[in-house]
Amino acid sequence: MPKSLSPARLDEDLEALNDLELWMTRLQHLANVAVERQMPPMARSSPKVPKHSANFFENLGARVLRWRATDDSGHSGAVGLIQGSWFQRSSSYNFAPDARAMIVDLHNDQAMAYLLRSASQGLEEARVVAAAAGEEGSPVPVARSMAEYVRKAVEARFASYWFLEPAKAKAARKWVDAQPLRTEPTFSVEIEAVENMGAEALRAQLLAWLSPRRRKVLATAAGVDAADCATLARTIATVLDTGKPAARARLQARLSQLGGSEDWRQDFFLDALPKNLCAVRLRATRLGTAYHSTYRVSVPLHGLQLLLDAPGAQALHRHVNVDHLRFCRSRGFDLAESIAPRSFAQEPERTLRRGTVPGEVHYVLILPKALVPKGCKPGATFRSIAPANDGNLSGRKLRSA
Secondary structure, three states: OOOOOOHHHHHHHHHHHHHHHHHHHHHOOEOOEEEEEOOOOOOOOOOOOOHHHHHHHHOOOOEEEEEEEOOOOOOEEEEEEOOOOOEOOOOOOOOOOOEEEEEEEOOOOOEEEEEEEEOOOOHHHOEEEEEEOOOOOOOEEEEOOHHHHHHHHHHOOOEOOOOOOHHHHHHHHHHHHOOOEOOOOOEEEEEEEEEOOOHHHHHHHHHHHOOHHHHHHHHHHHOOOOOOHHHHHHHHHHHHHHOOHHHHHHHHHHHHHHHOOOOHHHHOOOOOOOOOEEEEEEEEEEOOOEEOOOOHHHHHHHHHHHHOOOOOOHHHHHHOOHHHHHHOHHHHHHHHHHHOOOOEEOOOOOOOOOOEEOOEEEEEEEEEHHHOOOOOOOOOEEEEOOOOEEOOOOOOOOEEO
16 A cells, blocks of 8 residues: 555445446446447556545546437536646647646546646646536536545536536436336356355366366376266365375365365365355346356355345345345445355366357356245246446457356
């Protein structure tokens, strides 16, 4: 952590960015809203910025989006956050001769936001202002930091000219907040089983769903046949408990390598499981541009996004902030990990070709029984609007493998 930034300052920046992510994603899933995502201009340099916004820019990433209402309301909005370069006396802008400015929000190109200071002011005195094109000589003060600016932009739902026309921005927000979520499903889900599985059974299922290459690595280290996952599951536990030191060390190294985390014992169900857990086995079939990956770090989030749409999911809805789980990946990952941390998915038999994604993913979601939707019965099916990985910026639909 930079010495000049307090934990509260860092939290404020990250919370603002999380809210930004949530609403940029949510807008894409609202009925009557058309969204265009764009890549921001390539940054040519990383100029110095005020300390009050340094951490914000460090974590900014690509944040460019335009939206418009598809009914006759006429509402629209845009956000195009960037870290520009400082400039002075530019013929393209009408700032005062002694003003030094940096573009921080391209907005809709007809109005922008800037960090602005005079030549006599220090860097830390720069503040966020906004102006319509050609009116930079009388900019409107908006915020003391980028975090404050983004909070205000989110509150206005990025409405066109929100920083110049607050009444219109208020009307746009009211309209946006009244729009329901789109009902077009992104996944079809079938519940295959809901059962109480012990650690050994879960370990055997996990091993069966590893790719053949990864399973063979463990089988070789354990000294058994890779095809017999039940025996492999038992042998792994036996070697770790009673094996010779060299055998234990060899197997531990492979488990740590394939588990991908320091918690490899939990990853492979080698420690006692908490009580009152239930394993929900399901199959999710891709219907649109959204897709799932089988990386284990993504499984809790993607799986719980599906269960939000299962019949009888009221207990899960009450337990979580649904918008955080569904539309804010940065918050959703932590939230899902706290509920279903040991969940896993079936890996592809072989590496997928470039430009393709899994068309169907099998999951085992391990979560508290009290949070399992009541409609999750073997053979039950439902449709989900889960965003998952929602297409790509080029607009090209990735093919299903």
